[in-house]
Amino acid sequence: MEKMAYIAFGFYTILCLGGALWAVTIPSLVRAFTGLVISLFGVAGLYFLLAAPFIGLMQILIYVGAVAVLIFFAIVITGASREARNRSQTSKKKRVLAVLAGFVPASFLAMTVIKYSIVTTNNASPVAVADLGRALLGPYGLAFELISVVLFAAMAGAILLGFKRRQ
Amino acid sequence: MIPTIPAELLRLLIFTVAILAFVSLNALILVWLERKLAGHFQVRPGPFEVGPHGLLQTLCDGLKLMGKQLVAPAAADKRLFWLAPILAFAPVFLCFLPIPFGPTLLGMEFEIGVVLILAFTGLSVLATILAGWGSNNKFSLLGASRAVSQAVAYEVPLLITVLGIVMYSGSLNFSEIVAMQGSWPWQWNIMLQPLGFFIFFICSLAECNRAPFDLPEAESELTAGFHTEYSSMGFGLFFFAEYTNMVIVSSVGTALFLGGWHGPFVDGWWWFAAKVYFLIFVMMWMRWTFPRVRFDQLLNLSWKWLIPLALINIFYVAVLVKI
Numbered sequence: 001m002e003k004m005a006y007i008a009f010g011f012y013t014i015l016c017l018g019g020a021l022w023a024v025t026i027p028s029l030v031r032a033f034t035g036l037v038i039s040l041f042g043v044a045g046l047y048f049l050l051a052a053p054f055i056g057l058m059q060i061l062i063y064v065g066a067v068a069v070l071i072f073f074a075i076v077i078t079g080a081s082r083e084a085r086n087r088s089q090t091s092k093k094k095r096v097l098a099v100l101a102g103f104v105p106a107s108f109l110a111m112t113v114i115k116y117s118i119v120t121t122n123n124a125s126p127v128a129v130a131d132l133g134r135a136l137l138g139p140y141g142l143a144f145e146l147i148s149v150v151l152f153a154a155m156a157g158a159i160l161l162g163f164k165r166r167q
Numbered sequence: 168m169i170p171t172i173p174a175e176l177l178r179l180l181i182f183t184v185a186i187l188a189f190v191s192l193n194a195l196i197l198v199w200l201e202r203k204l205a206g207h208f209q210v211r212p213g214p215f216e217v218g219p220h221g222l223l224q225t226l227c228d229g230l231k232l233m234g235k236q237l238v239a240p241a242a243a244d245k246r247l248f249w250l251a252p253i254l255a256f257a258p259v260f261l262c263f264l265p266i267p268f269g270p271t272l273l274g275m276e277f278e279i280g281v282v283l284i285l286a287f288t289g290l291s292v293l294a295t296i297l298a299g300w301g302s303n304n305k306f307s308l309l310g311a312s313r314a315v316s317q318a319v320a321y322e323v324p325l326l327i328t329v330l331g332i333v334m335y336s337g338s339l340n341f342s343e344i345v346a347m348q349g350s351w352p353w354q355w356n357i358m359l360q361p362l363g364f365f366i367f368f369i370c371s372l373a374e375c376n377r378a379p380f381d382l383p384e385a386e387s388e389l390t391a392g393f394h395t396e397y398s399s400m401g402f403g404l405f406f407f408a409e410y411t412n413m414v415i416v417s418s419v420g421t422a423l424f425l426g427g428w429h430g431p432f433v434d435g436w437w438w439f440a441a442k443v444y445f446l447i448f449v450m451m452w453m454r455w456t457f458p459r460v461r462f463d464q465l466l467n468l469s470w471k472w473l474i475p476l477a478l479i480n481i482f483y484v485a486v487l488v489k490i
Contacts, residue, residue, distance in 0.1 A: 030300045034247060037293065054279050057286045065289030069315055072296045076312055129279055129339055 008049055015042030029075050037068050051126040179264075182274040186263045194410045198225040201451050208455040235399035240303055243396065247301035252397065252404035255294035258287040259411045266418045267342045269428045269436035279339040281329060284419060288374065291408065292318045295393050298405070302396040310392025313462065317373060317380065320469035325370035327477035328363045331484040332356055332423045345427030350434060355426040359487065362480045364424045366473055368446075371416035373469070375409060378454040380465060417446035 019039030023032045040063045047056030136144045199214065199222065206213020214221030239248050265280025267273040277283060292315055299311020335356065336344045348355050357364045373380040394405050421427055421442040430438030460468070 028244065030247065030297075031244065034250070034297065053277075054282065057279060057282045061282065061286040061289060064293065065286060069292055069296065069319065072300075073312070073315065076308070130337075 005049065008045070012042045012045035012049065015039070015045065017042075030072070033068065033071055033075065036071075037064055040064050040068070053126065054129050054132060179274065182264075183260055186260055186274070190259065190407070190411050190414075193414055194407050195225045195229065197410045197413070197447065198228070198406075200448075201454075204448075204451050205455050208452070229403075232403045233400060237401060238398045240396050242303045244301045244303065247297045248396075249401070251294045251298035251301055252401045252408075254297065255291055255408040256404045256411075258290045259408060259415070261287045262415045263418075265341050266415075266422060267345055267427060268418075268439050270434065272436050273342065276342060277340065280341045281333060281339045281344075281419075281423075284415070285326065285329070288412070288415065289318075289322070291412065294408075298397070299393040302393070304396055307393050307395050310395070314376065314393060317376075317465060320466055321370045321373040321380075321473070324366050324469060324473040324477040325374065327474070327481055328360075328367045328370070329423065331360055331363045331477075331481050334481070334484050334488055335359065341422045341427075345422050345429065348426040348429055350426070350429045351431055352426070355424065355429075357424040360424070360480060360484065362476060363484070364420070366477050366480065367420055367424065368449075369473065370469075371420060372450060372453065373465075375412045375416055375450075377409075377413065377450055379457040379459050381454075381459065413447055413450060414443060417443045417450075420446055 016039050019035045022035030026032050044056045044059040202213050214224035217223040217227050239245055262284050264274040265277040265283055295311050295314040299307045336347050394402055425442045428439040
């Protein structure tokens, strides 16, 4: 059983990283967007592996089902060209800096995880959805409400921007 | 998520194969049924030549479809182009997993089955997008963007009405929701939330791209919309997915509102099947009797009528739950 979990973990990791790499390297916009979707799927799979199916499904419902569609709309409506033709050749210095910017936080996180490894139990028990709901509306009520305020602000801002451009 | 016993895995495998058989057979029957019904509703012949009452018609259609050449437009994005029909069809199997066809006849007891179905039916939108974009064709792209705006518009009231049922029964598990309803029609959720069922049914029609909401296809003005460029089984898979989606939304409607496998006298999967096929019959009935709506009418119907009505419904459910 454990072996299967490792195989699944490897598969999802490849999905995550491969999708992400595809998304940032490919010139075609919609292909990059597909790469992003694949990567998000990998993340959902990891949630499943962590015995959090609710979060995993939410990941699919929200990110793959809704956000991806939104991105597509943005691509179509803004009339972006099929290929990102106006990509300027990035200089070597910029590339090095970009790699560093990704690498430094990653290595910092990795060091922290290795040094202060989290005590794990062999079998994580899934949290019941009812408990999750109670936690969100009880002790984490404020955070929950704040998130909705942020979302509302984002929506209002989008509408405002949309109307401004039309005039 | 990983099953702890291989027996469970084996059961899932058998279930998947059974679903595959069911889906194929179902598509054959539904296509035949639709054409027969169209014939009767509009007083025209319909299939009659192949086999008794044209029963073998769809089998021949299927063979014809498979015999055709797979063609992709030269300037199309080939990978995305072929990914789309597969993506339209693949999630279908997952959606059947948590649906309880009978007291014991279900793929997997899943605590959050409702969320699973909502999450995976959303993938068909993605497939439509990729098909429309990958075809490198203006009609396809227009069809795809129409499909997306339609799906986004109708997903909102659909989710809100489903939420009404979830609030009332306090569970996201299909088996529990079904178990809470009684055998007789007045004990079903539809009696408590008729408005909810009404909205759910309209939205599920729209989500399946069924007439009168089949605008993404729109043969007359968009020359078949997002699947214009698909030949052979590329088109076949989209077609398959449409008919299977009809079964899924009808099953969900049956489980949530119509008491699932409960029925007068003897409970069992036969009641479930009867209700599902009755809902599908109503869908076909609507297809051949209602005129297609205009696109602005379609969006207005969702944003100005169905969403406010769904909100009223959920308010009513909240009051109902508290009493």
